[in-house]
Structure formats: C-alpha cells, structure tokens
Amino acid sequence: MDLSHISGSLGIVHPLCLERGKNAEVWDEQDRRYIDFVAGIGALNLGHGHPAVVEAVQRQVETLMHSAFNAIPHRGYLDVAKALDAFVPVSYPLSCMLTNSGAEATENALKVARAATGRQSVIAFDDGFHGRTLAALNLNGKVKPYKNGLGALPGPVHHLPFPSRDSGIVADHAMAALERLFEVEIPADEVACIVVEPVQGEGGFRLLCADFAARLRRLCDQHGIVLIFDEIQSGFGRTGRRFAFSHLGVEPDLILMGKSMASGLPLAAVAGRQALMDAMAKGGLGGTYSGNAVACAAAKVVMEVMSEDRLREWGERQESLIVEAHRRWQASGRFPMLGPLTGVGAMRGVVFEDTVAASGSEHLLALLSAAREVGVLLMPSGRRRNVLRLLAPLTAEPDILKDGLNRIERALETL
Incomplete structure (x- = not known):
C-alpha cells in the first residue's frame, strides 16, 4: 500500500x-x-x-445530492431534525443543528454554551475524547498524540477524574476534585459547561458512575452550568439502547451525536434545549455541507431501523x-x-x-x-x-x- x-x-x-x-x-x-x-x-x-440505508441513499442521489441548508433548506434536514426529536429519549422538545462530524458538533456546542451563559470556562474529564479540531483538542483528557507540540489551546478548560467502576475512581473522589476546582481555580459561576461521555470511547469503554451523573446534574442546575453529554461513539444503539445516558437516569442539556448516525456517511449533530440552541445570533450556526441531503436520507433510515x-x-x-x-x-x-x-x-x-x-x-x-x-x-x-x-x-x-x-x-x- x-x-x-x-x-x-x-x-x-x-x-x-x-x-x-x-x-x-x-x-x-x-x-x-x-x-x-x-x-x-x-x-x-x-x-x-x-440494504435499507443503501436503497435510501441511491434514491436520494437521483433526486437531490445537496443544498446548503442555511442558504436553501431541503426536506431531508427537516425530516432528520423531526425524527431526532422522537428518537432522542429526553423529556423536552429537541432543537438541533446538523454538522459534518463529531468534532464539529463539539465546537458548535461550545459556542452555544458560551452564548447562552455568557461564560467561557469548560470542565472536561481525564481520558475523555471529543475531537481533533483546535477547541475540541483541549477538552481531550490525554496529551499524546493529540496535544503535544501545539502550544496554548482555546480554553480555559479544567479536567477532573472520570468516576467509573471501570476506572476505580468513585463518585466521592470526583466530586471532591470538583469542589476543590471551584475553591482553588475557578468559581462555579464562571463555568459555561461540563462535557462528559456517558461511556468513554477512546478512554477505554468506561461507563460513567450513575451516582456521579445525578450529582453532576444537580450541581449544573444549581449553578446554571450547561451539561453536555458526548454520545458521538456511545450513541445510536452502541450500548443496546438508543443513547448511553439512558443507563444513567440523567438527561443532558445538550447532546453530541455522530459516527453511526448516518451509517458511515458524514453526519453529526448538536441538539438540546431550544433556549440554548437559540442563544446565538441568527447566522451564528451553519455550514456549507452540514446536513447534506444524502447523509440525511441515510440517517432517517437509521432511526427507523433502530427500534x-x-x-x-x-x-x-x-x-x-x-x-x-x-x-x-x-x-x-x-x-x-x-x-x-x-x-x-x-x-x-x-x-x-x-x-x-x-x-x-x-x-x-x-x-x-x-x-x-x-x-x-x-x-x-x-x-x-x-x-x-x-x-x-x-x-x-x-x-x-x-x-x-x-x-x-x-x-x-x-x-
């Protein structure tokens, strides 16, 4: 080769x-x-x-291959957004933006959280992985091979231990680290969002502690922090449920999706509470290929098949x-x-x-x-x-x- x-x-x-x-x-x-x-x-x-995905993609290629949605909308994008509202198991109406990749979904979620809260700081977790673009890189809880040699990255980002039965770190340990962070490094009212994978992918397939997830949800509500679940790898059925956060009994404010969303075609999304997703000025979200018509045709079938x-x-x-x-x-x-x-x-x-x-x-x-x-x-x-x-x-x-x-x-x- x-x-x-x-x-x-x-x-x-x-x-x-x-x-x-x-x-x-x-x-x-x-x-x-x-x-x-x-x-x-x-x-x-x-x-x-x-077979069902291939058939849908072939039909779509014959009718409309692409339209930049923020210039001229197309039905596929609208249908996927509506289908996501039914497919993602949250108790609130879902608002979304489609992207090309999981990293792009991460970047846009950071923009949304900043715009909605007026804050800049982010909390992420050791061994987490959220993408290879510049801001997403700083969220990753691992230096090599992603961060070394790049100098200062967009931030500020603070990392906590990831509590899991698979990591040997208990909820009390992680909560103590979070309390120390608020006491020593940054006050809670300056944190825009907390980004965490319900099951770490690159980090070694480790399930987040459900007790910690519940405490994190309460803390975010208390301090007005946006809770973001990264389900790019764990979502769309990977754990045997539509999304891994169902194992935790906790809902996020924003959810990142990608990978199996369109069965191998490049499509991802950031979705969540409408008040958050509407926080940026009109035109602040978008992208030329985001929500490509062929990828949307595949995604719609994926959600139909994944009962x-x-x-x-x-x-x-x-x-x-x-x-x-x-x-x-x-x-x-x-x-x-x-x-x-x-x-x-x-x-x-x-x-x-x-x-x-x-x-x-x-x-x-x-x-x-x-x-x-x-x-x-x-x-x-x-x-x-x-x-x-x-x-x-x-x-x-x-x-x-x-x-x-x-x-x-x-x-x-x-x-």
Missing part, C-alpha cells in the same frame, strides 16, 4: 486497503476476508451496506457472546495478560495488563497484528492503548460474531 502522498501525521492501525464490505465482513484489495470489529471506529453499528426491540435484541446478543468469551478466556488460565471487561451492553473493552514478558500496551499491539493474520480487525483504546475495544456491527450475524471471537482467542494463543 503506497502512502507516499498521505500525511505522515495520520496514524494507520492496519496496513491494508479495503475494497468492499458486507455487514460485519470486509475484503481487502487482495480479496482477503476479515471480520470487522472496528466498524469505522463505531460508525457502522448497522454494518457495511445495510427499541431490535436494539435490545442486538445488544443483549452481542453482550452475551462477548461476556461468555471473556469468561472462557480468563478461566482457561492461558492468558495472564487478560484483565477485566469494561463498558456496558454491546460497548465492551478488554483491559490488557502488564506481565513479566511485556506491558499491557505491548501485548495488545501484538494481538492486533496476530488477529489480523487470522482474519479479524481490532482497535485499541485507553490512555496507554492497552484496552481492546470491540465494535462489531450490532447487526453482525451470531455465527460471524462467534467466529470473530474464536479467532481472537486463536490470536491470543500466539502471544
């Missing part, structure tokens, strides 16, 4: 070039088949080439197979590097621990290569890149998913 015309700053996980895909299977240019546990880093919860019953069935099936495989691997005693399972539902990670032979990150790096050789594509995560994230399409056939997990086991045997 010739990468001579590609920026060397792009990191490539797998040195191969894909040619086609079908649900949870992909084939490279040499026609070698792989089971895909990467799925566009969570952008393909409905798999490669879902509660289907998501529950897909999520429970995938969770059951992953949990059973992990238990089998650990019970065998053959894999001392295997640590606990993180996440919730079908959004699961496997921690790789340090051993005498190698670090957890070295074990996982070796697994990525070994698994590729036996026909499975995998993706790392975590601050130390020592957490395997499992992102097979929710629609993966049970036999394909079992085969993929068995191949991972074969690859583990070579480490």
Whole structure:
C-alpha cells in the first residue's frame, strides 16, 4: 500500500486497503476476508451496506445530492431534525443543528454554551475524547498524540477524574476534585459547561458512575452550568439502547451525536434545549455541507431501523457472546495478560495488563497484528492503548460474531 502522498501525521492501525464490505465482513484489495470489529471506529453499528440505508441513499442521489441548508433548506434536514426529536429519549422538545462530524458538533456546542451563559470556562474529564479540531483538542483528557507540540489551546478548560467502576475512581473522589476546582481555580459561576461521555470511547469503554451523573446534574442546575453529554461513539444503539445516558437516569442539556448516525456517511449533530440552541445570533450556526441531503436520507433510515426491540435484541446478543468469551478466556488460565471487561451492553473493552514478558500496551499491539493474520480487525483504546475495544456491527450475524471471537482467542494463543 503506497502512502507516499498521505500525511505522515495520520496514524494507520492496519496496513491494508479495503475494497468492499458486507455487514460485519470486509475484503481487502487482495480479496482477503476479515471480520470487522472496528466498524469505522463505531460508525457502522448497522454494518457495511445495510440494504435499507443503501436503497435510501441511491434514491436520494437521483433526486437531490445537496443544498446548503442555511442558504436553501431541503426536506431531508427537516425530516432528520423531526425524527431526532422522537428518537432522542429526553423529556423536552429537541432543537438541533446538523454538522459534518463529531468534532464539529463539539465546537458548535461550545459556542452555544458560551452564548447562552455568557461564560467561557469548560470542565472536561481525564481520558475523555471529543475531537481533533483546535477547541475540541483541549477538552481531550490525554496529551499524546493529540496535544503535544501545539502550544496554548482555546480554553480555559479544567479536567477532573472520570468516576467509573471501570476506572476505580468513585463518585466521592470526583466530586471532591470538583469542589476543590471551584475553591482553588475557578468559581462555579464562571463555568459555561461540563462535557462528559456517558461511556468513554477512546478512554477505554468506561461507563460513567450513575451516582456521579445525578450529582453532576444537580450541581449544573444549581449553578446554571450547561451539561453536555458526548454520545458521538456511545450513541445510536452502541450500548443496546438508543443513547448511553439512558443507563444513567440523567438527561443532558445538550447532546453530541455522530459516527453511526448516518451509517458511515458524514453526519453529526448538536441538539438540546431550544433556549440554548437559540442563544446565538441568527447566522451564528451553519455550514456549507452540514446536513447534506444524502447523509440525511441515510440517517432517517437509521432511526427507523433502530427500534427499541431490535436494539435490545442486538445488544443483549452481542453482550452475551462477548461476556461468555471473556469468561472462557480468563478461566482457561492461558492468558495472564487478560484483565477485566469494561463498558456496558454491546460497548465492551478488554483491559490488557502488564506481565513479566511485556506491558499491557505491548501485548495488545501484538494481538492486533496476530488477529489480523487470522482474519479479524481490532482497535485499541485507553490512555496507554492497552484496552481492546470491540465494535462489531450490532447487526453482525451470531455465527460471524462467534467466529470473530474464536479467532481472537486463536490470536491470543500466539502471544
């Protein structure tokens, strides 16, 4: 594969070039088949080439490929906004802006929060990931490889420990850190928003502590702080529910969406309470390609296909197979590097621990290569890149998913 015309700053996980895909299977240019546990880093919860999405996209291409919505509106954007109001499980009417990417949704959410509150400061969390654009970068709770060498970033942004059963940090610890922040660094009435992932993606598939989420909601209400949930990776069915915040029993003021929203086409959104979304001057939000007509056609079908019953069935099936495989691997005693399972539902990670032979990150790096050789594509995560994230399409056939997990086991045997 010739990468001579590609920026060397792009990191490539797998040195191969894909040619086609079908649900949870992909084939490279040499026609070698792989089971895909990467799925566009969570952008393909409905798999490669879902028939209903393909049909809708083909119909849309034949009628209208694009119109810049803030110049001349088109029906697709309007339909997606209306569908989101019904699809996102919040108790208030939803107002939205469509964007091209999750990072762009993050940037616009920061603008909305600043405009609505008249404040600038932001609170984010250790190991969080919210995008690669300049302001989003500063929210990320990890320096390498995102922030080093870039100097001062837009802010101010303050970071807190992420409380989770998967991180070992309890709600009281995180709340104490937040109270210290308000006492030592910045008063609460100067904070515009708090941005948090209900389940961290890049951070290692860690579920936010529900008790902390409830306390955070009360604190934001008390101090007029906008609570933003980043569901770019955890949303659109990834955990077996429409959005991961349903596991927490707490509603956000703004929600960031993307990745699987349009089944692989570039579409994302920031949505929330209308009073917030209307805070900027007219013309303050928008974008040339935001809410592209073809991507909107795909998104509308995604929401139609992702019924509660289907998501529950897909999520429970995938969770059951992953949990059973992990238990089998650990019970065998053959894999001392295997640590606990993180996440919730079908959004699961496997921690790789340090051993005498190698670090957890070295074990996982070796697994990525070994698994590729036996026909499975995998993706790392975590601050130390020592957490395997499992992102097979929710629609993966049970036999394909079992085969993929068995191949991972074969690859583990070579480490």
